[in-house]
Amino acid sequence: MCDSPSKSLHNPLLKMSPSALDEFPSTPGKVKMERSSYFGRVASRWHSSVSAKLLCVTSLLLALTISAFFLMSCPSRSVDSFVNSQGMKMFQRTHQWEKRVRQSCQPQRDENALIVLVTGAGGFVGTHVSLALKKRGDGVVGLDNFNDYYETSLKRARQELLEKHGVFVTEGDINDKFLLESLFEVVQFTHIMHLAAQAGVRYAMQNPMSYIHSNVAGLVNIFEVSKAANPQPAIVWASSSSVYGLNTKVPFSESDRTDQPASLYAATKKAGEEIAHTYNHIYGLSITGLRFFTVYGPWGRPDMAYFSFTRDILKGKPINIYSGPGGKDLARDFTFIDDIVKGCVASLDTAEKSTGSGGKKTGPAMLRVFNLGNTSPVTVPTLVDILEKYLGVKAKREIIKMPRNGDVPFTHANISSAQAQLHYRPVTNLDTGLKKFVKWYLSYYGDNSNRKVWLGNHEQII
Numbered sequence: 001m002c003d004s005p006s007k008s009l010h011n012p013l014l015k016m017s018p019s020a021l022d023e024f025p026s027t028p029g030k031v032k033m034e035r036s037s038y039f040g041r042v043a044s045r046w047h048s049s050v051s052a053k054l055l056c057v058t059s060l061l062l063a064l065t066i067s068a069f070f071l072m073s074c075p076s077r078s079v080d081s082f083v084n085s086q087g088m089k090m091f092q093r094t095h096q097w098e099k100r101v102r103q104s105c106q107p108q109r110d111e112n113a114l115i116v117l118v119t120g121a122g123g124f125v126g127t128h129v130s131l132a133l134k135k136r137g138d139g140v141v142g143l144d145n146f147n148d149y150y151e152t153s154l155k156r157a158r159q160e161l162l163e164k165h166g167v168f169v170t171e172g173d174i175n176d177k178f179l180l181e182s183l184f185e186v187v188q189f190t191h192i193m194h195l196a197a198q199a200g201v202r203y204a205m206q207n208p209m210s211y212i213h214s215n216v217a218g219l220v221n222i223f224e225v226s227k228a229a230n231p232q233p234a235i236v237w238a239s240s241s242s243v244y245g246l247n248t249k250v251p252f253s254e255s256d257r258t259d260q261p262a263s264l265y266a267a268t269k270k271a272g273e274e275i276a277h278t279y280n281h282i283y284g285l286s287i288t289g290l291r292f293f294t295v296y297g298p299w300g301r302p303d304m305a306y307f308s309f310t311r312d313i314l315k316g317k318p319i320n321i322y323s324g325p326g327g328k329d330l331a332r333d334f335t336f337i338d339d340i341v342k343g344c345v346a347s348l349d350t351a352e353k354s355t356g357s358g359g360k361k362t363g364p365a366m367l368r369v370f371n372l373g374n375t376s377p378v379t380v381p382t383l384v385d386i387l388e389k390y391l392g393v394k395a396k397r398e399i400i401k402m403p404r405n406g407d408v409p410f411t412h413a414n415i416s417s418a419q420a421q422l423h424y425r426p427v428t429n430l431d432t433g434l435k436k437f438v439k440w441y442l443s444y445y446g447d448n449s450n451r452k453v454w455l456g457n458h459e460q461i462i
């Protein structure tokens, strides 16, 4: 493992208590001090100071040698990071990194092109949105911490795909202020597409702090750096349909109550919407929050039901299908990734400029929230029927009562607001969308999830 040069050398004695140090005759001078003659004491002091200087010089030389060794030999050094003594990747600003950021952000179309920082670019939605922007000629750079919430190999494969299309994804956390500020120093972003988050409704019971870290602290950091930037970017970010929580009024409209979250995940997304209001109000940031409704599709998230069911069905393993109160089937307004991407891009295109400058608001700024759903909920057993059809395998269904872990019985989006303002029109039904997903899944993993084979060109499927 590599360490930063400054941290790689430390003196264990500094961590000891004074009494422990007393018991430890570390220098010859200290031993000589115990002889009591005056000359002895002077000689001892002289010897002691020379020894101290020698020790200092030796330590410095040693430090330089070790630093040089680490700088030359560390295998995980890349253009933007090194691994510290805790095994954590740390951002490091280099000329090469700056060059790659600039190249990636170079637009390939006229002066109306956007220059977008996409956070969570190694994620499912982030990859698709980055590709869509790049393909139409916008400047795009990605940011992702590549955490291991789910298989990192899939995130790395998405990164490879992005790199092939000219999108550089820098590795780092949205809580890293130095990294964000460095990005803003190198490029004047017109927009941030903020998709980095701790996703998943049920995982919040296992790892609550990861939700606070990413969805609250990380979001604030994005807003802090954006508010201080000059010019300030417009921000579009991922909220969630889960903010509707226990709301029973259907379909869910943006004006419905969202003060009854059923999970910590939902609560952090709701908190994000309130925090967005504050930054819009005080600093004039233009902010658009998108409430995504159970997004699925090729290159999706393995933690989601449609993905894990596919994996288990192919392995012949039983799948748990939750049933709601009174044995009712659960339902979701499953929304296909291509439709979501169109909604994201339209949100970027219609976002007005932020009005702040030098951290101060100069006038009111745009603040929006949109539902991005499909408007036709489908039950979970029907989702499994469709998967069986395209996988050609019968699922081993186990119906169990919905655990009390943050789930909600159904979701259903009213998208009239997005239709009117973004011209958002979802066109993919669950059958068509899952067919595309299964095609991608088989091309990426093969028909047995224990091995990874590349059967075809899965890139063509997106």
Ligand SMILES: O=C(O)[C@H]1O[C@H](OP(=O)(O)OP(=O)(O)OC[C@H]2O[C@@H](n3ccc(=O)[nH]c3=O)[C@H](O)[C@@H]2O)[C@H](O)[C@@H](O)[C@@H]1O
Binding pocket: 199, 200, 201, 239, 240, 241, 242, 243, 292, 293, 294, 295, 303, 304, 305, 306, 320, 321, 322, 323, 330, 331, 332, 380, 407, 409
């Ligand atoms: O739209 C949203 O707001 C949220 O959509 C999904 O959350 P969820 O709808 O719960 O999606 P899945 O985890 O894929 O679950 C889909 C359905 O399958 C059910 N399910 C899940 C897992 C399982 O083993 N069995 C099962 O029946 C769930 O109860 C739910 O009704 C995402 O995981 C969230 O990150 C996102 O914010």
